[in-house]
Amino acid sequence: MQQLGMGQAVNQALREEMQRDSRVFIAGEGVGVSIHDSPMLPTAGLLGEFGPGRVKDTPVSEAAIAGLAVGAAAAGLRPVVEIMFNPFFTLASDMIVNHAAKLRYLSGGKSTFPLVIRMKSGAGFGAGCQHSHNLEAWVAHCPGLKVIMPSTPADAKGLLKAAIRDEDPVIFIEDMMLYFAPGPVPEEPYLIPIGKAEVKREGSDVTVVTWSKMLGVAMQAAAQLAEEGIDVEVVDLRTLVPLDKETILQSTRKTGRLVVLHEASRTGGFAGEICAVVMEEAFGSMKAPFRRVTGPDIPVPASPPLERFYIPDATKLVAAVKEIV
Amino acid sequence: MQVSKDKQWEMLRTLLLARSFEDALVELCKVQGKIPGMMILCTGQEAVGSGVCAALSPEDVILTNHRSHSHLLAKGADPRTLMAEIYGKATGCNRGKSGTLHLAVPEVNAPCTTTVVGGGLPLAVGFAFAQMYRQERTVTVCFFGDGAADEGSFHEALNLASLWKLPVIFVCENNLYAGAQRYEEHTRVQNVADRAGAYAMPGEIVDGNDALAVYEATRRARERALGGLGPTLIECKTYRCRGHGESDPQHYQPREEIQMWTEKCPLPRLHGEMLAQGLITPQELEALQAEVDRLVQDAVRFAEESPYPEPHEALEDVLVAS
Numbered sequence: 001m002q003q004l005g006m007g008q009a010v011n012q013a014l015r016e017e018m019q020r021d022s023r024v025f026i027a028g029e030g031v032g033v034s035i036h037d038s039p040m041l042p043t044a045g046l047l048g049e050f051g052p053g054r055v056k057d058t059p060v061s062e063a064a065i066a067g068l069a070v071g072a073a074a075a076g077l078r079p080v081v082e083i084m085f086n087p088f089f090t091l092a093s094d095m096i097v098n099h100a101a102k103l104r105y106l107s108g109g110k111s112t113f114p115l116v117i118r119m120k121s122g123a124g125f126g127a128g129c130q131h132s133h134n135l136e137a138w139v140a141h142c143p144g145l146k147v148i149m150p151s152t153p154a155d156a157k158g159l160l161k162a163a164i165r166d167e168d169p170v171i172f173i174e175d176m177m178l179y180f181a182p183g184p185v186p187e188e189p190y191l192i193p194i195g196k197a198e199v200k201r202e203g204s205d206v207t208v209v210t211w212s213k214m215l216g217v218a219m220q221a222a223a224q225l226a227e228e229g230i231d232v233e234v235v236d237l238r239t240l241v242p243l244d245k246e247t248i249l250q251s252t253r254k255t256g257r258l259v260v261l262h263e264a265s266r267t268g269g270f271a272g273e274i275c276a277v278v279m280e281e282a283f284g285s286m287k288a289p290f291r292r293v294t295g296p297d298i299p300v301p302a303s304p305p306l307e308r309f310y311i312p313d314a315t316k317l318v319a320a321v322k323e324i325v
Numbered sequence: 326m327q328v329s330k331d332k333q334w335e336m337l338r339t340l341l342l343a344r345s346f347e348d349a350l351v352e353l354c355k356v357q358g359k360i361p362g363m364m365i366l367c368t369g370q371e372a373v374g375s376g377v378c379a380a381l382s383p384e385d386v387i388l389t390n391h392r393s394h395s396h397l398l399a400k401g402a403d404p405r406t407l408m409a410e411i412y413g414k415a416t417g418c419n420r421g422k423s424g425t426l427h428l429a430v431p432e433v434n435a436p437c438t439t440t441v442v443g444g445g446l447p448l449a450v451g452f453a454f455a456q457m458y459r460q461e462r463t464v465t466v467c468f469f470g471d472g473a474a475d476e477g478s479f480h481e482a483l484n485l486a487s488l489w490k491l492p493v494i495f496v497c498e499n500n501l502y503a504g505a506q507r508y509e510e511h512t513r514v515q516n517v518a519d520r521a522g523a524y525a526m527p528g529e530i531v532d533g534n535d536a537l538a539v540y541e542a543t544r545r546a547r548e549r550a551l552g553g554l555g556p557t558l559i560e561c562k563t564y565r566c567r568g569h570g571e572s573d574p575q576h577y578q579p580r581e582e583i584q585m586w587t588e589k590c591p592l593p594r595l596h597g598e599m600l601a602q603g604l605i606t607p608q609e610l611e612a613l614q615a616e617v618d619r620l621v622q623d624a625v626r627f628a629e630e631s632p633y634p635e636p637h638e639a640l641e642d643v644l645v646a647s
């Protein structure tokens with residue numbers, strides 16, 4: 001099977017969907033000509049293949065980029081636009097939160113907004129908090145948006161293709177560090193359904209729910225814990241909204257223990273939502289208090305030892321699991 | 326009006342310092358791989374920071390962006406603590422929180438640096454409002470790139486600053502590129518300065534590689550602001566001789582264009598004129614270069630020898646009281 005980084009997998013998804021559906025176009029800062037001349041990046045080569053009519057480099061204007069997507073989607077196109085880094089979501093947020101998410105409802109269900117907003121997120125490249133800030137909980141809190149955060153290149157490809165075909169606005173968040181971590185991606189076309197979590201490792205003692213880059217941390221911790229006789233089940237959420245409660249509940253009912261792991265900071269983070277769902281719907285099966293392993297409540301610092309301190313690692317997860325097993 | 330010899334020396338010194346500082350960074354990040362994060366340099370654009378800051382008083386405020394090194398050095402920031410911050414060391418001006426992208430130095434009235442493109446402009450409105458509110462004889466300068474003029478924040482900030490006649494100087498460093506997008510690929514407005522008219526303020530175009538011209542334009546804008554006449558937009562036409570950042574191979578910048586602008590380098594431009602006019606001797610120039618090189622070497626040594634912050638220090642500085 002081909003080994004691709006997540007950026008390359010996203011690239012294949014974009015290419016296949018653009019070939020399949022002439023309504024699909026992409027836009028964003030440097031999606032055509034980029035300051036990074038690297039084949040690892042999501043939009044590499046698309047300008048050459050599809051031309052400037054469908055691959056639109058934009059000015060540094062996030063509100064207009066998001067508005068372009070909302071308007072064009074309502075008008076029948078299939079926009080896939082890029083907000084370069086997750087923190088710049090704030091500049092685009094009016095168009096996303098007040099418009100993409102609400103206009104269908106306001107129309108009484110008459111309008112549809114089939115658009116995808118892609119953003120890079122994640123800490124680990126030393127740029128500091130105005131480039132690294134995981135805001136998935138913000139968007140997940142807005143009714144009217146779907147939120148996807150893939151953890152593997154194969155998932156990213158199948159989910160992005162599904163997102164482009166979806167009738168609703170989808171926020172698609174790619175952790176940039178995953179661009180450089182190759183994984184297997186099937187050659188033949190496939191879709192991965194939105195709203196379906198995946199059990200990435202089966203286990204019987206404790207459920208770790210996670211997503212995006214933190215899947216790697218969870219798998220590493222699970223391997224360590226296995227050596228000590230603790231059997232971890234890892235649930236990769238993949239989609240935050242709509243949330244696959246079934247898979248989470250099935251797993252937690254089986255193990256009776258829950259740890260939620262995410263890189264985003266703690267207060268108001270999406271781990272709280274997962275804990276609440278399990279509390280409300282599987283309390284009777286639970287054998288121990290829940291644990292959250294998250295970034296601390298600070299902006300992501302730039303200095304290497306400070307940034308390492310921020311990012312949750314296997315040691316922290318192992319410790320949290322041992323507290324409740 | 327002839328710019329005084331002292332001012333010219335001051336500008337030459339900060340030009341040489343900024344170049345020497347960034348040349349060291351190229352070596353440290355590209356060759357030695359010692360510096361984390363992105364590395365965004367202003368090689369070829371140094372006359373903007375030097376010319377603007379030479380026209381300011383120490384109490385005047387500057388707000389800068391991702392391409393900040395020359396602005397901060399020209400405002401008088403200590404190269405040692407800047408370098409240490411770029412390394413991510415505990416002795417850095419922001420204790421390792423910022424790294425190279427958001428270096429802030431309140432000690433020299435460069436209090437907020439933002440790498441959110443266009444973020445500085447509304448902040449400048451706030452600083453200038455406070456200056457006016459307190460009836461200070463000071464101004465706020467906001468440095469930003471040509472790309473930032475495409476953000477909504479630019480337009481809202483210019484309109485409000487103009488409406489309230491705030492003492493702001495908006496300094497656009499038009500280096501012909503916003504990322505990989507060449508100027509005419511991101512706007513059809515011929516000059517950024519043309520946009521000033523939409524907000525009823527003067528828009529002045531200067532040769533951004535001529536420190537003296539930048540200095541003069543800033544001085545005029547400052548007089549205007551202090552006279553209660555409100556903001557000015559100054560567009561400094563210059564060129565980004567290196568990539569957007571050091572990982573940018575410049576595949577979209579024509580070689581001849583880079584070459585042409587490299588020949589217009591602001592350093593020889595100023596010291597050439599100063600030598601011709603007898604304001605500096607070749608020996609003095611050599612000594613000045615040696616002095617700034619020593620400062621930079623000292624800054625690198627300081628950064629190298631400084632400790633990293635303790636990991637738990639990451640938890641500090643979020644709120645004043647929590």
Ligand SMILES: Cc1ncc(C[n+]2csc(CCOP(=O)(O)OP(=O)(O)O)c2C)c(N)n1
Pocket residue numbers: 029060062084088091391392440441442443469470471472473474500502503504565569
């Ligand atoms: C709001 C926002 N969008 C995008 C970026 C990514 N980015 C950083 S610098 C840059 C180009 C800015 O161009 P310009 O304003 O002309 O400044 P220059 O880099 O040329 O100095 C971009 C797009 C950002 N930092 N902030």
